[in-house]
Amino acid sequence: xxxxxxEELVSGSADAVRIPLIGQSLCAGFPSPxxxxxxxxxxxPRWLAPNPPxxxxxxxxxxxxxxxxxxDGDLACVDRSLQxxxxxxxxxxxxxxxxxxxxxxxxNRAWLAFENPxxxxxxxxxxxxxxxxxxxxxxxxxxTAKAALKR
Amino acid sequence: xxxxxxxxxGNSFYCSCERVFDPKLAGKPVIVLSNNDGCAIARTAEAKxxxxxxxxxxxxIRDMCRAEGVRVFSSNYTLYGDMSARTNAVYRxxxxxxxxxxxxxxxxxxxDVRERDRFAxxxxxxxxxxxxxxxxxxxxxxxxxxxxxxxxxxAKTVPDLxxxxxxxxxxxxxxxxxxxxxxxLWGIGRASLAKLExxxxxxxxxxxDLDPRPVRKALTVVGExxxxxxxxxxxxxxxxxxxxxxxxxxxxxxxxxxxxxxTLEEAVAAHAARLGEKLRRDGLGTDQVTVFYxxxxxxxxxxxRSVSTVVSLPEATSDSLALIKAxxxxxxxxxxEPGQVPWRYSKAGVITTxxxxxxxxxxxxxxxxxxxxxxxxMAALDACNARWGxxxxxxxxxxxxxxxxxxxKFEMRTPRYTTQVSDLPVACA
Numbered sequence: 247x248x249x250x251x252x253e254e255l256v257s258g259s260a261d262a263v264r265i266p267l268i269g270q271s272l273c274a275g276f277p278s279p280x281x282x283x284x285x286x287x288x289x290x291p292r293w294l295a296p297n298p299p300x301x302x303x304x305x306x307x308x309x310x311x312x313x314x315x316x317x318d319g320d321l322a323c324v325d326r327s328l329q330x331x332x333x334x335x336x337x338x339x340x341x342x343x344x345x346x347x348x349x350x351x352x353x354n355r356a357w358l359a360f361e362n363p364x365x366x367x368x369x370x371x372x373x374x375x376x377x378x379x380x381x382x383x384x385x386x387x388x389x390t391a392k393a394a395l396k397r
Numbered sequence: 398x399x400x401x402x403x404x405x406x407g408n409s410f411y412c413s414c415e416r417v418f419d420p421k422l423a424g425k426p427v428i429v430l431s432n433n434d435g436c437a438i439a440r441t442a443e444a445k446x447x448x449x450x451x452x453x454x455x456x457x458i459r460d461m462c463r464a465e466g467v468r469v470f471s472s473n474y475t476l477y478g479d480m481s482a483r484t485n486a487v488y489r490x491x492x493x494x495x496x497x498x499x500x501x502x503x504x505x506x507x508x509d510v511r512e513r514d515r516f517a518x519x520x521x522x523x524x525x526x527x528x529x530x531x532x533x534x535x536x537x538x539x540x541x542x543x544x545x546x547x548x549x550x551x552a553k554t555v556p557d558l559x560x561x562x563x564x565x566x567x568x569x570x571x572x573x574x575x576x577x578x579x580x581x582l583w584g585i586g587r588a589s590l591a592k593l594e595x596x597x598x599x600x601x602x603x604x605x606d607l608d609p610r611p612v613r614k615a616l617t618v619v620g621e622x623x624x625x626x627x628x629x630x631x632x633x634x635x636x637x638x639x640x641x642x643x644x645x646x647x648x649x650x651x652x653x654x655x656x657x658x659x660t661l662e663e664a665v666a667a668h669a670a671r672l673g674e675k676l677r678r679d680g681l682g683t684d685q686v687t688v689f690y691x692x693x694x695x696x697x698x699x700x701x702r703s704v705s706t707v708v709s710l711p712e713a714t715s716d717s718l719a720l721i722k723a724x725x726x727x728x729x730x731x732x733x734e735p736g737q738v739p740w741r742y743s744k745a746g747v748i749t750t751x752x753x754x755x756x757x758x759x760x761x762x763x764x765x766x767x768x769x770x771x772x773x774x775m776a777a778l779d780a781c782n783a784r785w786g787x788x789x790x791x792x793x794x795x796x797x798x799x800x801x802x803x804x805x806k807f808e809m810r811t812p813r814y815t816t817q818v819s820d821l822p823v824a825c826a
Contacts, residue, residue: 279472279474279477279500280474280475281675298486299484299486299487299529299530302822303815303821304822304823304824305823305824306824307826308825308826310825310826311826326528326529326530326531342420342421343825344822344824344825345826346824379531
């Protein structure tokens with residue numbers, strides 16, 4: 247948690263969009279039961295998250311994607327409005343677990359693969375509909391070994 | 398071009414929100430419980446098939462849920478509110494005018510879409526919402542809000558329709574109106590239903606064909622308006638700007654029972670602080686706060702007490718600290734020390750009924766509150782809570798949120814997947 251001046255807290259930064267970009271969400275008919283529980287949405291700049299309602303952040307756990315530069319503890323920005331193509335990194339539901347994988351497509355044949363030379367080649371063949379949860383736009387990796395404020 | 402209104406709503410909305418982030422819930426019976434894990438308020442089709450009724454008390458169905466493998470969740474309103482905002486953001490890509498009717502239902506004005514394109518557009522809307530947010534929906538189309546709501550009901554109950562029913566299509570309109578019972582209509586309660594049945598009304602078409610004027614006597618102007626709406630004459634415009642709040646209430650059941658004054662005052666102070674937040678969000682203020690607390694009618698044979706008192710302020714305010722002072726004063730002046738058997742309070746709240754826009758409200762001559770100082774303080778408080786999460790900074794009287802053991806219970810609540818970095822869903826690599 248950094249230190250922020252009150253003015254910058256109140257105004258917020260102009261080029262950040264909230265995910266999602268919420269307009270007026272007051273209900274005209276029934277009062278929303280969520281009213282007392284609403285929280286500020288996670289913020290990302292518009293150029294990184296062009297489609298806020300379809301954009302979700304996930305946390306990565308595990309080491310099977312080192313080859314793609316994705317590490318344990320990273321954050322993945324996942325866009326559900328993107329169609330996966332050969333080479334996309336995707337979040338997919340496999341046997342009731344959510345996992346991050348490389349999507350491969352050759353002709354009509356699609357499969358998912360790990361990306362770590364230490365791991366056996368693993369592939370999920372014959373992807374069913376709805377297995378792909380979303381396409382990873384980018385991931386966030388922290389390089390700070392120990393975050394301390396320089397004075 | 399003829400008017401076309403769409404009503405789109407999320408199927409088993411709260412359960413669907415849970416399913417988006419947990420693939421294990423696909424195809425399984427799922428229910429979501431109300432505050433304090435009281436009753437089932439959302440059920441998937443699989444849960445309905447097991448005979449779980451809307452509003453069923455959880456203690457009555459707990460054993461059955463365990464035996465049948467029903468997945469049970471406390472309500473995660475932070476998540477549902479965020480998912481609701483996302484679906485509405487998608488709706489706005491399809492329609493210029495959107496009325497958010499409730500957390501999971503919105504009316505869309507599709508009048509500027511060509512008649513022959515409407516059905517396909519509704520299907521496209523469903524598919525897009527499903528793909529982008531993961532929420533399954535149904536769409537009802539009609540020339541009026543009443544007919545759109547009816548069409549939505551048909552789309553939901555007749556699976557063959559593929560989630561879309563279009564009553565702007567004369568063939569569909571003629572087909573369905575004589576087949577749907579009048580009791581399914583939006584706004585027909587039990588009392589009106591009895592009156593209509595006495596008049597020989599059975600189907601929606603029967604009601605439509607009544608002479609509106611005599612109906613007005615039996616069912617007031619609401620019934621008359623309904624007949625016009627069923628005939629395709631729009632009487633209910635889309636409410637694009639929610640009406641200004643006239644009153645505001647923050648009331649909660651305690652997780653257990655409260656018997657001591659300190660805890661009661663803390664709860665009332667927390668509610669007053671929340672009231673202040675709500676008023677500030679809308680730029681409103683109040684110069685009167687009603688404070689109430691009472692025992693539970695379920696605690697048969699125990700001493701009963703119900704207190705409600707009005708506390709006046711010198712001028713309208715939305716300052717949490719001033720509201721807390723007023724609310725706790727309300728408790729102080731009505732508190733009665735318990736005798737042998739204490740009063741076990743089950744619920745407390747603060748209510749305001751005459752809100753005014755704060756900027757235009759008259760200032761007091763005597764006892765003026767310090768708006769100039771309190772404004773920036775409250776703005777900073779709200780900004781901190783927006784940035785670091787609700788309850789990050791609270792007035793001391795309201796107690797730390799983590800230590801409020803009287804707070805409403807949500808014991809089986811899933812993480813706030815979409816609004817808290819600490820709660821993000823996890824993907825295995």
